[in-house]
Amino acid sequence: MPVHNVHERLLPMGPEQAGALLDSLSSPTADRLWPHGTWPPMAFDRPLSPGAKGGHGPVRYTVAAYVPGTWIRFTFTGPRGFHGFHEYAVLPVDEARTVLRHTLSMRVRGPARLTWPLAYRWMHDALVEDSLDLAERPARRAAWSPYVRLLRALAARVG
Template identity: 85%
Template sequence: MPVHNMHERVLSMGSEEAGALLDSLSAGTADRLWPYDNWPPMEFDRPLSAGAKGGHGPVRYTVAAYVPGVWIRFTFTGPRGFHGFHEYAVLPVDEERTVLRHTLSMRVSGLARLSWPLAYRWMHDALLEDSLDLAERPARQARWSPYVRLLRALVTRVH
Protein backbone atom coordinates (compact mmCIF):
# COMPACT_ATOMS: atom_id res chain seq x y z
CA MET A 1 0.00 0.00 0.00
CA PRO A 2 1.59 3.33 -1.05
CA VAL A 3 1.66 6.28 1.35
CA HIS A 4 2.50 9.86 0.41
CA ASN A 5 2.13 12.44 3.16
CA MET A 6 3.24 16.08 3.09
CA HIS A 7 3.26 18.87 5.67
CA GLU A 8 4.59 22.33 4.96
CA ARG A 9 4.59 25.80 6.41
CA VAL A 10 5.49 29.19 4.98
CA LEU A 11 7.88 30.71 7.53
CA SER A 12 8.48 34.44 7.91
CA MET A 13 12.24 34.08 7.67
CA GLY A 14 14.93 33.78 5.05
CA SER A 15 16.23 30.42 3.87
CA GLU A 16 19.44 30.72 5.93
CA GLU A 17 17.49 31.06 9.18
CA ALA A 18 15.14 28.21 8.18
CA GLY A 19 18.17 26.11 7.20
CA ALA A 20 19.62 26.64 10.69
CA LEU A 21 16.44 25.05 12.10
CA LEU A 22 17.03 22.01 9.90
CA ASP A 23 20.67 21.81 10.94
CA SER A 24 19.70 21.83 14.63
CA LEU A 25 17.90 18.47 14.36
CA SER A 26 18.90 15.99 17.09
CA ALA A 27 21.01 18.51 18.96
CA GLY A 28 19.15 17.89 22.24
CA THR A 29 17.89 21.04 23.94
CA ALA A 30 19.49 23.12 21.16
CA ASP A 31 17.16 21.44 18.62
CA ARG A 32 14.83 24.15 17.34
CA LEU A 33 12.80 21.94 14.98
CA TRP A 34 12.01 18.66 16.75
CA PRO A 35 9.23 18.90 19.39
CA TYR A 36 11.13 16.77 21.93
CA ASP A 37 9.10 18.15 24.86
CA ASN A 38 6.01 16.21 23.73
CA TRP A 39 7.39 13.40 21.56
CA PRO A 40 10.19 10.82 21.74
CA PRO A 41 13.47 12.59 20.98
CA MET A 42 15.20 12.20 17.64
CA GLU A 43 18.56 10.59 18.39
CA PHE A 44 21.46 9.38 16.26
CA ASP A 45 24.62 7.36 16.80
CA ARG A 46 26.73 10.33 15.64
CA PRO A 47 26.28 13.96 14.55
CA LEU A 48 23.83 14.64 11.77
CA SER A 49 25.47 13.34 8.59
CA ALA A 50 24.90 10.80 5.83
CA GLY A 51 25.04 7.30 7.31
CA ALA A 52 24.00 8.32 10.85
CA LYS A 53 21.61 5.74 12.32
CA GLY A 54 18.85 6.50 14.78
CA GLY A 55 15.25 7.56 14.94
CA HIS A 56 12.56 8.46 17.43
CA GLY A 57 10.59 5.99 19.53
CA PRO A 58 9.84 2.85 17.49
CA VAL A 59 10.51 4.65 14.19
CA ARG A 60 14.07 3.93 13.04
CA TYR A 61 15.98 5.30 10.08
CA THR A 62 19.33 6.14 8.55
CA VAL A 63 20.33 9.54 7.18
CA ALA A 64 20.45 8.75 3.46
CA ALA A 65 21.49 12.24 2.32
CA TYR A 66 22.11 15.61 3.92
CA VAL A 67 22.77 19.01 2.39
CA PRO A 68 23.28 21.33 5.39
CA GLY A 69 20.74 24.13 5.56
CA VAL A 70 18.81 22.77 2.57
CA TRP A 71 17.62 19.15 2.75
CA ILE A 72 17.82 15.94 4.73
CA ARG A 73 16.43 12.52 3.82
CA PHE A 74 15.96 9.61 6.21
CA THR A 75 15.45 6.04 4.95
CA PHE A 76 13.28 3.84 7.17
CA THR A 77 14.76 0.79 8.87
CA GLY A 78 11.82 0.27 11.24
CA PRO A 79 9.19 -0.49 12.16
CA ARG A 80 8.88 -3.62 10.07
CA GLY A 81 6.78 -2.97 6.99
CA PHE A 82 7.82 0.66 6.45
CA HIS A 83 9.68 0.87 3.11
CA GLY A 84 10.64 4.35 1.98
CA PHE A 85 11.79 7.69 3.34
CA HIS A 86 10.89 10.93 5.02
CA GLU A 87 12.63 14.23 4.53
CA TYR A 88 12.71 17.92 5.40
CA ALA A 89 13.40 20.52 2.71
CA VAL A 90 14.03 24.26 2.98
CA LEU A 91 12.51 25.99 -0.07
CA PRO A 92 13.10 29.74 -0.48
CA VAL A 93 10.10 31.80 -1.58
CA ASP A 94 11.81 35.19 -1.43
CA GLU A 95 14.29 36.95 0.88
CA GLU A 96 11.82 37.07 3.77
CA ARG A 97 9.81 33.86 3.37
CA THR A 98 10.72 30.20 3.17
CA VAL A 99 8.66 27.03 2.87
CA LEU A 100 9.68 24.28 5.28
CA ARG A 101 8.35 21.01 3.90
CA HIS A 102 8.28 17.52 5.34
CA THR A 103 7.52 14.68 2.95
CA LEU A 104 6.95 11.03 3.79
CA SER A 105 6.89 8.59 0.88
CA MET A 106 6.73 4.89 1.56
CA ARG A 107 5.07 1.60 0.88
CA VAL A 108 3.67 -0.32 3.82
CA SER A 109 3.45 -4.09 4.00
CA GLY A 110 2.49 -6.79 6.48
CA LEU A 111 1.12 -5.55 9.82
CA ALA A 112 2.09 -1.99 8.87
CA ARG A 113 -0.89 -2.06 6.50
CA LEU A 114 -2.97 -1.83 9.69
CA SER A 115 -0.66 0.02 12.09
CA TRP A 116 -0.04 2.92 9.68
CA PRO A 117 -3.68 3.95 9.10
CA LEU A 118 -4.85 3.11 12.63
CA ALA A 119 -2.05 4.64 14.72
CA TYR A 120 1.17 5.79 13.08
CA ARG A 121 -0.49 8.13 10.58
CA TRP A 122 -2.32 10.06 13.26
CA MET A 123 0.71 10.34 15.52
CA HIS A 124 2.93 11.26 12.54
CA ASP A 125 0.58 14.06 11.45
CA ALA A 126 0.36 15.50 14.97
CA LEU A 127 4.14 15.31 15.49
CA LEU A 128 4.87 17.02 12.16
CA GLU A 129 2.40 19.82 12.81
CA ASP A 130 4.05 20.30 16.23
CA SER A 131 7.43 20.44 14.48
CA LEU A 132 6.26 23.07 12.02
CA ASP A 133 4.56 25.00 14.83
CA LEU A 134 7.90 25.03 16.65
CA ALA A 135 9.62 26.38 13.52
CA GLU A 136 7.26 29.35 13.43
CA ARG A 137 8.00 32.38 15.58
CA PRO A 138 6.06 32.76 17.75
CA ALA A 139 5.28 29.07 18.04
CA ARG A 140 1.65 27.95 17.83
CA GLN A 141 0.02 25.75 20.46
CA ALA A 142 -0.47 22.04 19.81
CA ARG A 143 -3.95 21.14 18.57
CA TRP A 144 -4.13 17.38 18.85
CA SER A 145 -7.33 15.60 17.89
CA PRO A 146 -9.16 13.51 20.50
CA TYR A 147 -7.92 10.37 18.68
CA VAL A 148 -4.26 11.49 18.93
CA ARG A 149 -4.77 12.23 22.64
CA LEU A 150 -6.19 8.71 23.08
CA LEU A 151 -3.28 7.10 21.18
CA ARG A 152 -0.74 9.09 23.25
CA ALA A 153 -2.48 7.98 26.47
CA LEU A 154 -2.38 4.33 25.35
CA VAL A 155 1.32 4.54 24.41
CA THR A 156 2.13 6.21 27.73
CA ARG A 157 0.39 3.40 29.66
CA VAL A 158 2.32 0.72 27.73
CA HIS A 159 5.69 2.36 28.48
Protein backbone atom coordinates in the same frame (compact mmCIF):
# COMPACT_ATOMS: atom_id res chain seq x y z
CA MET B 1 -0.05 0.16 -0.03
CA PRO B 2 1.59 3.45 -1.07
CA VAL B 3 1.68 6.41 1.33
CA HIS B 4 2.55 9.97 0.34
CA ASN B 5 2.13 12.52 3.12
CA VAL B 6 3.21 16.19 2.87
CA HIS B 7 3.11 18.95 5.49
CA GLU B 8 4.49 22.41 4.89
CA ARG B 9 4.55 25.81 6.46
CA LEU B 10 5.36 29.25 5.08
CA LEU B 11 7.80 30.68 7.61
CA PRO B 12 8.37 34.42 8.09
CA MET B 13 12.15 34.05 7.82
CA GLY B 14 14.82 33.83 5.19
CA PRO B 15 16.29 30.55 3.98
CA GLU B 16 19.41 30.89 6.17
CA GLN B 17 17.31 31.08 9.34
CA ALA B 18 15.11 28.16 8.25
CA GLY B 19 18.22 26.19 7.27
CA ALA B 20 19.63 26.74 10.76
CA LEU B 21 16.47 25.17 12.20
CA LEU B 22 16.98 22.14 9.96
CA ASP B 23 20.65 21.87 10.94
CA SER B 24 19.73 21.89 14.65
CA LEU B 25 17.74 18.63 14.31
CA SER B 26 18.66 16.01 16.92
CA SER B 27 21.10 18.29 18.75
CA PRO B 28 20.84 17.30 22.43
CA THR B 29 21.02 20.93 23.57
CA ALA B 30 20.09 23.15 20.62
CA ASP B 31 17.36 21.40 18.59
CA ARG B 32 14.89 24.11 17.53
CA LEU B 33 12.84 22.03 15.09
CA TRP B 34 11.91 18.78 16.83
CA PRO B 35 9.14 19.00 19.47
CA HIS B 36 11.16 17.04 22.04
CA GLY B 37 9.11 18.35 24.97
CA THR B 38 5.99 16.46 23.86
CA TRP B 39 7.37 13.65 21.66
CA PRO B 40 10.20 11.11 21.95
CA PRO B 41 13.43 12.88 21.00
CA MET B 42 15.08 12.41 17.62
CA ALA B 43 18.52 10.97 18.31
CA PHE B 44 21.35 9.48 16.26
CA ASP B 45 24.54 7.55 16.92
CA ARG B 46 26.54 10.56 15.66
CA PRO B 47 25.94 14.11 14.35
CA LEU B 48 23.71 14.54 11.31
CA SER B 49 25.52 13.04 8.35
CA PRO B 50 24.84 10.33 5.78
CA GLY B 51 24.89 6.93 7.49
CA ALA B 52 23.92 8.21 10.96
CA LYS B 53 21.50 5.73 12.53
CA GLY B 54 18.73 6.57 14.97
CA GLY B 55 15.15 7.72 15.03
CA HIS B 56 12.47 8.62 17.56
CA GLY B 57 10.49 6.22 19.71
CA PRO B 58 9.75 3.03 17.74
CA VAL B 59 10.38 4.74 14.40
CA ARG B 60 13.93 4.00 13.21
CA TYR B 61 15.83 5.38 10.25
CA THR B 62 19.21 6.19 8.74
CA VAL B 63 20.29 9.55 7.33
CA ALA B 64 20.36 8.79 3.60
CA ALA B 65 21.36 12.26 2.38
CA TYR B 66 22.03 15.65 3.92
CA VAL B 67 22.67 19.05 2.37
CA PRO B 68 23.24 21.37 5.37
CA GLY B 69 20.77 24.22 5.55
CA THR B 70 18.73 22.82 2.65
CA TRP B 71 17.53 19.21 2.85
CA ILE B 72 17.77 16.00 4.85
CA ARG B 73 16.36 12.58 3.96
CA PHE B 74 15.90 9.66 6.34
CA THR B 75 15.36 6.08 5.10
CA PHE B 76 13.17 3.91 7.33
CA THR B 77 14.62 0.83 9.04
CA GLY B 78 11.64 0.32 11.37
CA PRO B 79 8.97 -0.38 12.30
CA ARG B 80 8.54 -3.55 10.31
CA GLY B 81 6.71 -2.93 7.05
CA PHE B 82 7.78 0.71 6.55
CA HIS B 83 9.70 0.91 3.23
CA GLY B 84 10.58 4.43 2.12
CA PHE B 85 11.72 7.76 3.50
CA HIS B 86 10.81 10.99 5.20
CA GLU B 87 12.55 14.30 4.70
CA TYR B 88 12.63 17.99 5.53
CA ALA B 89 13.32 20.55 2.79
CA VAL B 90 13.96 24.29 3.05
CA LEU B 91 12.40 25.99 0.01
CA PRO B 92 13.18 29.71 -0.36
CA VAL B 93 10.32 31.94 -1.46
CA ASP B 94 12.17 35.25 -1.17
CA GLU B 95 14.64 36.92 1.23
CA ALA B 96 12.09 37.08 4.04
CA ARG B 97 9.97 33.95 3.56
CA THR B 98 10.70 30.24 3.29
CA VAL B 99 8.58 27.14 2.99
CA LEU B 100 9.60 24.32 5.31
CA ARG B 101 8.26 21.05 3.91
CA HIS B 102 8.15 17.60 5.46
CA THR B 103 7.47 14.71 3.06
CA LEU B 104 6.90 11.07 3.93
CA SER B 105 6.84 8.64 1.02
CA MET B 106 6.71 4.91 1.59
CA ARG B 107 5.04 1.61 0.88
CA VAL B 108 3.60 -0.23 3.83
CA ARG B 109 3.58 -4.00 3.93
CA GLY B 110 2.72 -6.72 6.40
CA PRO B 111 1.65 -5.47 9.84
CA ALA B 112 2.20 -1.84 8.77
CA ARG B 113 -0.85 -2.14 6.51
CA LEU B 114 -2.81 -1.93 9.77
CA THR B 115 -0.52 0.00 12.10
CA TRP B 116 0.03 2.91 9.67
CA PRO B 117 -3.64 3.84 9.07
CA LEU B 118 -4.80 3.01 12.60
CA ALA B 119 -2.03 4.60 14.69
CA TYR B 120 1.19 5.80 13.10
CA ARG B 121 -0.49 8.09 10.54
CA TRP B 122 -2.32 10.08 13.20
CA MET B 123 0.69 10.33 15.48
CA HIS B 124 2.94 11.27 12.54
CA ASP B 125 0.61 14.06 11.42
CA ALA B 126 0.39 15.52 14.93
CA LEU B 127 4.16 15.31 15.48
CA VAL B 128 5.02 16.98 12.15
CA GLU B 129 2.49 19.76 12.75
CA ASP B 130 4.04 20.30 16.21
CA SER B 131 7.47 20.46 14.55
CA LEU B 132 6.27 23.07 12.04
CA ASP B 133 4.57 25.01 14.84
CA LEU B 134 7.90 25.07 16.68
CA ALA B 135 9.65 26.39 13.56
CA GLU B 136 7.10 29.17 13.12
CA ARG B 137 7.63 32.37 15.10
CA PRO B 138 5.75 33.15 17.18
CA ALA B 139 5.18 29.47 17.85
CA ARG B 140 1.62 28.23 17.74
CA ARG B 141 0.69 24.77 18.91
CA ALA B 142 -1.93 22.80 16.99
CA ALA B 143 -4.61 21.10 19.03
CA TRP B 144 -4.31 17.32 18.99
CA SER B 145 -7.42 15.43 17.99
CA PRO B 146 -9.12 13.24 20.59
CA TYR B 147 -7.84 10.19 18.68
CA VAL B 148 -4.22 11.39 18.89
CA ARG B 149 -4.66 12.05 22.63
CA LEU B 150 -6.02 8.49 23.02
CA LEU B 151 -3.11 6.99 21.03
CA ARG B 152 -0.58 8.94 23.11
CA ALA B 153 -2.20 7.73 26.35
CA LEU B 154 -2.10 4.12 25.11
CA ALA B 155 1.53 4.51 23.99
CA ALA B 156 2.47 5.90 27.41
CA ARG B 157 0.96 2.84 29.11
CA VAL B 158 2.82 0.44 26.81
CA GLY B 159 6.13 2.35 26.86
